[in-house]
Amino acid sequence: MIKTTMLMRGMGFLLLATFVFLLALPLGAVVLKSFEGVDGWTLHNYEQALSSGVLKEVFFNSVWVSTIAAVITTVLAFLLAYTIHFTNVAKPIKKIIRLGVTLPMLLPTITYGFVLIYAFGNQGIFSRLFGQPLFTIYGFNGLVIGYVLYTLPAAFLLMHNAMQYMDHRFIIVSHLMHDGKWRRFYHTILRPMLSPIGGAFILAFILSFTDYGIPASVGGTYDVIATTLYQTMLGSIPNFSQGAVISIVMLAPAVLGMITMGILERGNVSYKSVSQQVAFASKTKTVLFGSGSVIVVIALLAVFTPLIIVPFTTAYPFDFGFTLTHFQAVIQMPELMNVYKNSLLVAVCTALVGVVIAFIAGLLSARTNLKSRKAFDVIAMVTNAVPGMVLGLGYLFFFNNSSLKGTFFIIIAYAIMHFFTTPFLMVKNALQKMDPSWEVTGALLRDSWLQTVYRVILPNVKRTLVEVFSYYFINAMVTVSGVIFLVTTHTVLVSTKIKELQHFSKFNEIFILSLFILVTNIVVKIICEFYLNRQSKRG
Amino acid sequence: MLELQQIKKSFGTKDVLKDINLTLSRGQIMSLLGPSGCGKTTLLNIILGLEQQTSGKIIWDGEDISQKPMQERGFNIVFQDFALFPHLNAYDNIIYGLRNQKKGIDEKSVQEYIKFLELSPHLNKKVHELSGGQKQRVSIARTLVMQPDILLMDEPLSALDGVIKETIKERIQSISREFNLTTIIVTHDPEEALTLSDQVVILNDGHIAQCGSPVEIVNAPANEFIENFILQQLRIKRQNIYRLFGEQHD
Known part of the structure; x- marks a missing residue:
């Protein structure tokens, strides 16, 4: 590897300083605030929070409902991923399963709740279809369904990736050795998948445990830790130090979960080579799993039908005539259109700056010997473990008295930090796979390091950077949890505006704004896909 | 033939x-x-x-x-990079297929193969602890015991x-x-x-x-x-x- 230069050191220093300022200090502010008393440091805040039964109750509520949701998500995600990799379901159907299950990712979680209300509530589409509500949607049921919708894409992608790297030749060996069905399933699939299955469960649990959007919309009287934190901070009697304590309580399971995931990954079965998929599935298995998965995907998409029905009916649920008046009204409301423009601005800036930061961090980490390069791995672990609400709260505490308060800058900075892990790992992995001797070759051909980066590394990592752009854009578009603490009347975003519209029961507006987000994200995704396809055809 | x-x-x-x-x-x-x-x-x-x-x-x-x-x-096959089950040790890989046979494991004949392939010192090793040559011999043993x-x-x-x-x-x-x-x-x-x-x-x-x-x-x-x-x-x-x-x- 090439020698470390002043330029690399400078870049590393600047980047680390950025992370200190935008990540470490805000998180430190939360910790400090939780120990801050009227006169000096105290444990009083913790004593107070832990002695009241309320926090205990919401904590266990959160744990219970998240566990149930995570179990369901893990089972469904496994079913879907298994269908795609180990059955002979027709390719187009596999593609539909893959796209269908990831579609909810393009919407803010707060929308899920309202969609659920309009699907299963008293006047919900499915309640009317069946003549009566199937179950009470507010509270526990709504939370479980919402969390499953929210966490299924992530859990599915995790298992989908793991199965992609499985060695199908073990299935041949198992057949040659005359294994029975169950023994084959255990040794060739379940055992190697144990750690991804555990990972998917923990991921689903943490996402559910820390999400704010779903309980905000459909939680009803079933209080969870996220809504309690919001109430404590922005309710009628704000209590900052109590808020800090609650966010530490929220952080603890997340950190624990991430550590467990790290340990699980060590027990991961690693295969030396990836083989071509061999079609061994019997017809019965294919039909059984295929139809099971299709039903799951149809049910999942069906839940979202209110999103396209409600805003285009004259007066739901009384007059089902088709109309564009609600849509036109929203377009003519400068207030709402400004909110949409704000969201777009934040998403574009987050994606552009995020790509640069992820690229530099990945570059220094994967292709230099810089001493500080290990720090980026730690940072990526931290951003992964810290829930959005906790980081948002940190920003609120840290920037409260600064001129940055209420600017787009802190929202964008928040989004870049909060979603840093995946882009960083994407870039780092891509760069690590590349030939390690490029820089030396470049140097021997009289390139400076920057020239090699620009002329060789950048063109080869372009595809990944496009994926990073798309990832950052979509997540910035849908994020709710942390930004609720950061927006002001000038910087309000679609996802937070929805929360506000809820108070006035303006559901048509909520759904139309959600559709704006959905369509924007789909367009961005299609553009990126188109670019990637064109690239791979050329290459 | x-x-x-x-x-x-x-x-x-x-x-x-x-x-x-x-x-x-x-x-x-x-x-x-x-x-x-x-x-x-x-x-x-x-x-x-x-x-x-x-x-x-x-x-x-x-x-x-x-x-x-x-x-x-x-018939049976030894794959290019051996396809040994990574969660089982060498011995369990060798007798993997025998466990499916009703007549059970004929320990004596298994030991013969193990001896012939000089695998006795490595039986308790995990797959990743074996060298390339040892892996191959385990893989060969796994197929040979199935005769x-x-x-x-x-x-x-x-x-x-x-x-x-x-x-x-x-x-x-x-x-x-x-x-x-x-x-x-x-x-x-x-x-x-x-x-x-x-x-x-x-x-x-x-x-x-x-x-x-x-x-x-x-x-x-x-x-x-x-x-x-x-x-x-x-x-x-x-x-x-x-x-x-x-x-x-x-």
Whole structure:
């Protein structure tokens, strides 16, 4: 590897300083605030929070409902991923399963709740279809369904990736050795998948445990830790130090979960080579799993039908005539259109700056010997473990008295930090796979390091950077949890505006704004896909 | 005896194998040799039963097994990088298939294989603690204990360090002799094929360019392909080795 230069050191220093300022200090502010008393440091805040039964109750509520949701998500995600990799379901159907299950990712979680209300509530589409509500949607049921919708894409992608790297030749060996069905399933699939299955469960649990959007919309009287934190901070009697304590309580399971995931990954079965998929599935298995998965995907998409029905009916649920008046009204409301423009601005800036930061961090980490390069791995672990609400709260505490308060800058900075892990790992992995001797070759051909980066590394990592752009854009578009603490009347975003519209029961507006987000994200995704396809055809 | 009669395999309109006719006697070692893309791995998969030939017959000891599923043919394979179950130790990998047999594990015969393959000191090791050569021997043991009629090996030497290749070659030959085991090896290395096997089948572009004993191939190459690509390489090698030892070949 090439020698470390002043330029690399400078870049590393600047980047680390950025992370200190935008990540470490805000998180430190939360910790400090939780120990801050009227006169000096105290444990009083913790004593107070832990002695009241309320926090205990919401904590266990959160744990219970998240566990149930995570179990369901893990089972469904496994079913879907298994269908795609180990059955002979027709390719187009596999593609539909893959796209269908990831579609909810393009919407803010707060929308899920309202969609659920309009699907299963008293006047919900499915309640009317069946003549009566199937179950009470507010509270526990709504939370479980919402969390499953929210966490299924992530859990599915995790298992989908793991199965992609499985060695199908073990299935041949198992057949040659005359294994029975169950023994084959255990040794060739379940055992190697144990750690991804555990990972998917923990991921689903943490996402559910820390999400704010779903309980905000459909939680009803079933209080969870996220809504309690919001109430404590922005309710009628704000209590900052109590808020800090609650966010530490929220952080603890997340950190624990991430550590467990790290340990699980060590027990991961690693295969030396990836083989071509061999079609061994019997017809019965294919039909059984295929139809099971299709039903799951149809049910999942069906839940979202209110999103396209409600805003285009004259007066739901009384007059089902088709109309564009609600849509036109929203377009003519400068207030709402400004909110949409704000969201777009934040998403574009987050994606552009995020790509640069992820690229530099990945570059220094994967292709230099810089001493500080290990720090980026730690940072990526931290951003992964810290829930959005906790980081948002940190920003609120840290920037409260600064001129940055209420600017787009802190929202964008928040989004870049909060979603840093995946882009960083994407870039780092891509760069690590590349030939390690490029820089030396470049140097021997009289390139400076920057020239090699620009002329060789950048063109080869372009595809990944496009994926990073798309990832950052979509997540910035849908994020709710942390930004609720950061927006002001000038910087309000679609996802937070929805929360506000809820108070006035303006559901048509909520759904139309959600559709704006959905369509924007789909367009961005299609553009990126188109670019990637064109690239791979050329290459 | 294994017989292949007019085996043909097409993917869509592309013929990967055309008119393959072969016979192989019990206990012999046969190599399928050829450049990448010549169809040798496809032929191996067809014999194993993993892929179905488009037309043609496979006969084993007089029985037509063309339509028999892979599991019932009684053949077994050692993969190029061995495909050992990473969550089991060496011993559990070896007896993996025996656990499926009703008659249980005949510990004595297992120990014989283990002794023959010199695996006794490594039985409790995890797969990742084994060296390449040890992994291969575990993989061979795993298939041998199942007492296959034919042992198929996919590039058995290419995942191993150069220095142990010659020993492995001897080991494969001694296994075949000791257990009178019909063995079919896929390789792209002429030297490997010609020094290891009783019979060499050279494939080029989906058909058999020549089939014969190593001596026949060296002394009477059937066509230009054999001459230019197989023998020429060996001559250069021979020249280099002689030069290295300061000798002249007559």
